[in-house]
Amino acid sequence: MDIYERLIKDHEKQKELAKQLMETSGDSDERRHLFEQFKAEAVSHANAEEQTLYAVLIEDPKSQEQARHSVSEHQGADELINELSDMDMSSAGWIQKFEKLKDELEHHIVEEERDVFKLAKNQVSDADATEMSRMFDKRKQQEEEHV
Template sequence: MQNNIASLSKAASESKQKAVLSASILAPQLPIRLGSTPKTSFRGHADIFGRLVEDHDKHRALIAMIGETSGASEERKKLFKELVRDIKAHAAAEEQALWSTVMRNPKTTDQARHAVSEHKELDDMLADLAARDMASSGWLRRFNQMKEEYLHHIKEEEQEQFLAAQKNLTDPEISEILRLFRVRKQTEKAAAEVEKKIRIKK
């Protein structure tokens, strides 16, 4: 039992390190003050849910690194572009592979709809940030608002929505969802562009 727990803990730690490393390569000179991450039973797992958490950890690292930049620096531009493209590809692939399947089950339809609606909200916030001057005083304030929304969204997925989905999916479905996610994420990332659109609040 203890060996199994130690093995799971090691896998979770290695998964998080791998995700942080993939972000740090873009600007190795910047510190990554990630702090603690929300507990999730999926980190380090070889299934679709572990794969999604690995992306989340990369995004957490990119967000932390952007917080270490200033003005319209090249580091901020490069990190923000990668964050936007990876979140867009991740969300699109997640919707196509996971949430489209989960939505078909009445027990989890609402969870899936909620996750997809938050993707749209975050996409709008990222497009708004991309359209604004990074050197302006309001850019970091808006970025921090987006950060709060995104970190809440992925915490909710990891601690609630993934658990509900897992309970209502078969092992073959989970395997197929992972296969499809890997294919779609690669395709979506290759095509992802940074949209610029000022958000008009109603």
């Protein structure tokens, strides 16, 4: 499996968790559990992705601007996750803010899979893309231990 397939697998998981979260209500055990899963998944994914794929792309002038844009989107998502963590889950504002995060996540995924992957495939060999997938898994596991 190469890095692109690996990231798409995570993207599908994140979208599914977000969809399930949108179907919850109030300060329920289900909402708390799903949000903790979503948070751990999103944060560990973004950090591992930055340390593998984006670390390579940011070094090349041809992909640097797009890579920086994607990393800034990660930072925006991280800020929303932190705000959600501090909010009362039973408030109407919580689900509205989560919906904003979900929309931004979906935008980021489309942009990444369409634009970033295209750039990366022009710069990263197939062998390196496969190795990057292994590095991503290792980094993500390390990140999950700290989330």
